[in-house]
Amino acid sequence: MSTWTTLAVLDWTTKRFQDAQVSAARLEAQVLLAHALSCKRIELYTNFDRPMSEAELASYRGLIRRRLAGEPLAYLVGEHEFWSLPFWITPHVLVPRPDTETLIEVVLARGGAVTTKPGQGRVLDLCTGSGAIAVSLLHELPELTGVATDLSPEAVAVAVRNAERNGVSARLEVRQGDLWAPVAGEQFDLVVSNPPYVASEVIPTLSAEVRAEPRMALDGGPDGLAFYRRIIAEASGHLRSGGLLALEHGFDQADAVAAALRAAGLADVETVADLGKNPRVTLGRWQP
């Protein structure tokens, strides 16, 4: 029987993933193997001729099987990078997407305009999931404090751990509850959200990988816009004068979100595209 070395296993998995149309086949093979061997990716190459034990091979095979069945890589290894920061990820939260980094860029590009009172800015992240948006913003903007909310208690627990992991827990409160309910009577300089926005009937047509994510992180109601209506309807009561509301949305939802922002009296409404040139973030300012 031939010996499986680290490199041989990596080559075999890369080919298997390519055949199965896994997008970043080599990278995913490296991440899974490093996870199975509890080592860094670079160490796979510094020990490329190391033979794997039967026990290591068995646990690695289990991971490969689950990945090929559509489980997201982040759920298998328990973490994922977003905005170059490390985030704990469990099957209770959406895996943060590169598209969502557009929301971070949009807010940062507006620099000082994020806070209506320099040195005292307050941000609210509705539907925070893993905490990716709130944690990244607080990491970038040390003068900000904030609140992140999610209906899922499990997501709240993950967001709390991610705030700790990235050194912002002293400035971020994570609260459980339905949309605005956990911040009744409170006002913010900046409100951001990437809410569930997939139309309910589209969910069964999504890939197995996306359907492995929590339904409550995806389902945006019959037309996918239910959360935008609820967020925008109450935004003015929670924004300080001059405050910004910035919403991520699906590639075909920009016009509906922009129209709803204008109808609610927000000013300076604009849409920003992501790296794939899809309209991705629409924002407006509360200027009563």
Ligand SMILES: C[S@@+](CC[C@H](N)C(=O)[O-])C[C@H]1O[C@@H](n2cnc3c(N)ncnc32)[C@H](O)[C@@H]1O
């Ligand atoms: C699309 S995910 C976004 C997660 C995270 N903000 C991100 O960008 O990676 C939407 C999140 O909304 C949460 N959610 C669903 N219904 C909610 C509600 N009624 N109130 C608050 N959060 C809700 C889900 O639990 C999920 O974490």
